[in-house]
Amino acid sequence: MRNVIVTGGSRGLGLGIVRRLTEAGYRTIAIARKETAQLQSAMEDGERDHHGSLRFVPFDLSRIDEIPRLVKTLRKDFGPIYGLVNNAAVGFDGVLAIMHNSQIEELVRVNTLSPIVLTKYVVRSMMADGGGRIVNVASIIGFTGYSGLSVYGATKASMIGFTRSLAREVGRMGVNVNSVAPGFVDTEMTQKLEDEQRQQIARRSALRRLPDIDDVAHAVEFLLGEQSKSITGTVLTVDAGNTA
Amino acid sequence: MSVRLSVISQVEQVAKEQKKKLAPLSDDLVLLDSGLDSLCFAIIVARLEDALGIDPFSTAEDAGFPVTLGDLIRFYEEAGK
Numbered sequence: 001m002r003n004v005i006v007t008g009g010s011r012g013l014g015l016g017i018v019r020r021l022t023e024a025g026y027r028t029i030a031i032a033r034k035e036t037a038q039l040q041s042a043m044e045d046g047e048r049d050h051h052g053s054l055r056f057v058p059f060d061l062s063r064i065d066e067i068p069r070l071v072k073t074l075r076k077d078f079g080p081i082y083g084l085v086n087n088a089a090v091g092f093d094g095v096l097a098i099m100h101n102s103q104i105e106e107l108v109r110v111n112t113l114s115p116i117v118l119t120k121y122v123v124r125s126m127m128a129d130g131g132g133r134i135v136n137v138a139s140i141i142g143f144t145g146y147s148g149l150s151v152y153g154a155t156k157a158s159m160i161g162f163t164r165s166l167a168r169e170v171g172r173m174g175v176n177v178n179s180v181a182p183g184f185v186d187t188e189m190t191q192k193l194e195d196e197q198r199q200q201i202a203r204r205s206a207l208r209r210l211p212d213i214d215d216v217a218h219a220v221e222f223l224l225g226e227q228s229k230s231i232t233g234t235v236l237t238v239d240a241g242n243t244a
Numbered sequence: 245m246s247v248r249l250s251v252i253s254q255v256e257q258v259a260k261e262q263k264k265k266l267a268p269l270s271d272d273l274v275l276l277d278s279g280l281d282s283l284c285f286a287i288i289v290a291r292l293e294d295a296l297g298i299d300p301f302s303t304a305e306d307a308g309f310p311v312t313l314g315d316l317i318r319f320y321e322e323a324g325k
């Protein structure tokens with residue numbers, strides 16, 4: 001069974017991705033700080049239906065120095081890692097001019113530094129094992145603007161730049177690296193949006209609605225699967241046409 | 245297997261897998277002239293971590309990469325002590 005690590009797999013998009021991949025037969029390893037009731041029920045479903053298997057590994061991804069040890073433990077406990085989905089992120093918003101520096105740092109640490117360092121340790125084991133797949137969860141905010149999201153937007157744009165160059169670097173080692181850029185999806189991260197804003201985003205989208213968690217999960221599944229073997233270094237936008 | 249032999253066998257193994265022509269190995273061989281490129285060394289570091297249980301690059305204070313094969317072997321020998 002192929003192992004796929006999904007960071008931030010405890011709720012929101014990450015949980016949707018974890019559910020999809022487990023159903024598709026992967027052994028999915030969800031990483032987050034806290035286990036949630038929804039994740040527990042996903043694990044029970046996985047056990048009952050015997051698709052793949054789903055494991056939870058508690059870890060605080062802002063602890064950069066601990067990441068090498070995390071990857072070592074994962075390899076020891078689960079064996080070779082086929083896929084890595086860098087999904088965990090924080091989404092603080094705020095006007096840059098008065099945003100606390102500690103929040104700016106936290107955003108960059110969790111959304112940019114941490115996935116880069118995690119990828120460093122995972123990709124080289126993929127190379128040593130002869131290949132693998134990496135999917136970085138970016139956001140349309142990485143290439144369009146949204147007031148109050150300048151730092152968040154910078155971190156999401158960083159995932160896209162990271163994807164393109166890393167894809168070139170590790171392609172000949174059999175590792176594909178892609179990004180998924182979701183538009184606004186209803187999760188805890190976007191709870192702060194007013195209904196009014198939500199409707200406005202939907203109205204401005206080609207399909208007149210928001211994408212849902214499953215849409216994003218399917219895109220990630222595709223980028224991990226056989227059908228996407230010739231796709232690397234690209235960004236798959238899943239936004240119901242918001243940026244079309 | 246000694247640390248020295250582990251390093252050398254990984255160097256030879258990765259060269260074979262990646263179809264690189266390896267220069268004759270000696271302690272003063274400059275790694276850049278060995279025929280292996282930096283991605284090959286990344287694989288060697290990953291494999292040695294599995295084989296020896298150590299990654300001296302993650303714990304090292306300074307960011308430099310060893311220059312010669314002898315330096316590389318000593319780097320692992322020191323870290324394994």
Ligand SMILES: NC(=O)c1ccc[n+]([C@@H]2O[C@H](COP(=O)([O-])OP(=O)(O)OC[C@H]3O[C@@H](n4cnc5c(N)ncnc54)[C@H](OP(=O)(O)O)[C@@H]3O)[C@@H](O)[C@H]2O)c1
Pocket residue numbers: 007008009010011012013014031032033034035059060061062086087088089090091110137138139140156181182183184185186187188189190
């Ligand atoms: N929702 C959207 O509309 C939207 C749109 C575009 C892109 N995205 C992107 O999609 C991804 C998921 O977003 P979401 O909306 O699903 O977010 P979410 O509901 O807030 O979930 C975030 C996940 O990341 C984990 N996480 C956060 N900080 C962590 C840390 N320090 N260590 C370990 N895990 C951590 C959380 O678990 P713990 O808190 O327990 O650690 C949780 O599992 C993010 O990359 C986001 O930028 C979301």
